[in-house]
Amino acid sequence: MEKTWRWFGKKDKISLSMLRQIGVEGIVTALHHIPNGEIWTPEEILDTKQYIETAGLRWPVVESLPVSEAIKYAGPERDQLIDNYIISLENLGKAGIHTVCYNFMPVIDWIRTDLDYKLEDGTSTLFFDKIRFAYFDIFILKRENATDDYTREELEQVYELDKTIAEAEKEQLIDTIIVKTQGFINGNIKEGDQNPVAIFNRLLNLYKGIDKNQLRENLRYFLNRIMPVCEQYGIQMCIHPDDPPCQVLGLPRIVTGTEDIQWILDAVDNPCNGLTFCAGSLSSGIHNDVPEMARQFANRTRFIHLRSTDILPDGNFMESSHLEGRGHLIELVRIFEKENPSLPMRVDHGQLMLDDEDKGYNPGYSFHGRMFALAQMDGVIAAINSLIEKG
Ligand code: DNO
Numbered sequence: 001m002e003k004t005w006r007w008f009g010k011k012d013k014i015s016l017s018m019l020r021q022i023g024v025e026g027i028v029t030a031l032h033h034i035p036n037g038e039i040w041t042p043e044e045i046l047d048t049k050q051y052i053e054t055a056g057l058r059w060p061v062v063e064s065l066p067v068s069e070a071i072k073y074a075g076p077e078r079d080q081l082i083d084n085y086i087i088s089l090e091n092l093g094k095a096g097i098h099t100v101c102y103n104f105m106p107v108i109d110w111i112r113t114d115l116d117y118k119l120e121d122g123t124s125t126l127f128f129d130k131i132r133f134a135y136f137d138i139f140i141l142k143r144e145n146a147t148d149d150y151t152r153e154e155l156e157q158v159y160e161l162d163k164t165i166a167e168a169e170k171e172q173l174i175d176t177i178i179v180k181t182q183g184f185i186n187g188n189i190k191e192g193d194q195n196p197v198a199i200f201n202r203l204l205n206l207y208k209g210i211d212k213n214q215l216r217e218n219l220r221y222f223l224n225r226i227m228p229v230c231e232q233y234g235i236q237m238c239i240h241p242d243d244p245p246c247q248v249l250g251l252p253r254i255v256t257g258t259e260d261i262q263w264i265l266d267a268v269d270n271p272c273n274g275l276t277f278c279a280g281s282l283s284s285g286i287h288n289d290v291p292e293m294a295r296q297f298a299n300r301t302r303f304i305h306l307r308s309t310d311i312l313p314d315g316n317f318m319e320s321s322h323l324e325g326r327g328h329l330i331e332l333v334r335i336f337e338k339e340n341p342s343l344p345m346r347v348d349h350g351q352l353m354l355d356d357e358d359k360g361y362n363p364g365y366s367f368h369g370r371m372f373a374l375a376q377m378d379g380v381i382a383a384i385n386s387l388i389e390k391g
Pocket of ligand 1: 063064101102103109110185240364
């Protein structure tokens, strides 16, 4: 595997020289300063590429070239937006960047309710609490018929929470779910936006009447239109699974498990239509057997996110150590190193540890936490490869 690291551009508090020192080989990044839907010009791409190469690194993977909402819900401007997307792909291909990670999650990308969940050893991790999320849905967004999506027991806990939750906690939930986790990944809502809940509700409304089948068709349409440019420049598109892999807020999600992924790969049966194997996202769905999925999809995987989660008995989940949890990363390394070696991989979502906390890193993207995880994975990869060599 090629050891890569997600870096957020020249403004990232983690510098490329720091990354060289810890054994990173390739950079995963995007042109974060370009708004969604606009063309990535050759000049902008080359500027970032040269910056990375001057530091002695490579730029093998884009994460993400964002897919605008109107492409996902098939708005009137979708063809124009896909035209722009195609030009950006062409410019990337000409610059020699051949792997593009993207997602097709409507309105909201990854979801957590707590970005600083304290563990016994003094580190902290990311956490998803079902009841708090349901509270956000029912009491903060006030989504129509939201209560239909939860069980009686869950609703009872949500109503209990309503009796005790402080105003500051509600603000924090909003900030965590739709601002802090979304803004830095070219999301729909940025820090400083006034009334994020109103913006968010307007976006949710765009998907009224769009079910899972319709969203699948919109993905197929998008893929069919971009495949020719991908073939011409050898670009491998790799879709990122939904995080968490389930329906949320009445929105359809179409990359939740084996059946979904198989549908996507069959719908456009082209090697340029591939998968980002995000072990973290997949492992947070109780229905997913992650090593089994790796075996099934190794040959259509183009990029790997090594991360693991634990699902707690009450259904909540949290990021676990990279050596533990439902991601079974040691087993995954064994599978990928045999079935499809040399893929780029990055460790994902490190814990907050040592002095990470007050550095203002993007949530999940700490320095020491990820460095620690990278060292763990580096050791695992070396050990597995030596075993493979010895037969
Ligand atoms: C969060 C990330 C996602 C991912 C995108 C890919 O930490 O895993 O935001 O980058 O979904 O398009």
